[in-house]
Amino acid sequence: MTISRKDIEKVAVLARIRVDEEQVSALEKDLGNILDLVDQLSAADTDSVAPMAHPLDAVQRLRPDEVSETNEREAFQAIAPATENGLYLVPRVIE
Numbered sequence: 001m002t003i004s005r006k007d008i009e010k011v012a013v014l015a016r017i018r019v020d021e022e023q024v025s026a027l028e029k030d031l032g033n034i035l036d037l038v039d040q041l042s043a044a045d046t047d048s049v050a051p052m053a054h055p056l057d058a059v060q061r062l063r064p065d066e067v068s069e070t071n072e073r074e075a076f077q078a079i080a081p082a083t084e085n086g087l088y089l090v091p092r093v094i095e
């Protein structure tokens with residue numbers, strides 16, 4: 001796939017960047033090489049490859065799920081301006 005000088009100038013205008021004439025020819029070559037690499041990657045057969053979330057088989061160490069603090073909900077809700085059924089009531093902000 002090729003990218004034209006006109007395309008580079010259009011993208012430069014949209015990105016609000018100034019590109020000199022010598023930079024345009026270098027960008028045209030570099031972006032063309034990048035697009036060729038993308039085409040090569042697209043041609044690779046990935047049908048038998050399972051998708052993965054992470055390239056390494058890393059497992060996160062988890063701590064035991066234990067209660068570490070006492071329940072002070074009643075004390076906190078006693079000083080709240082308004083509560084109902086264990087929930088804090090707040091003024092409506094969306095109509």
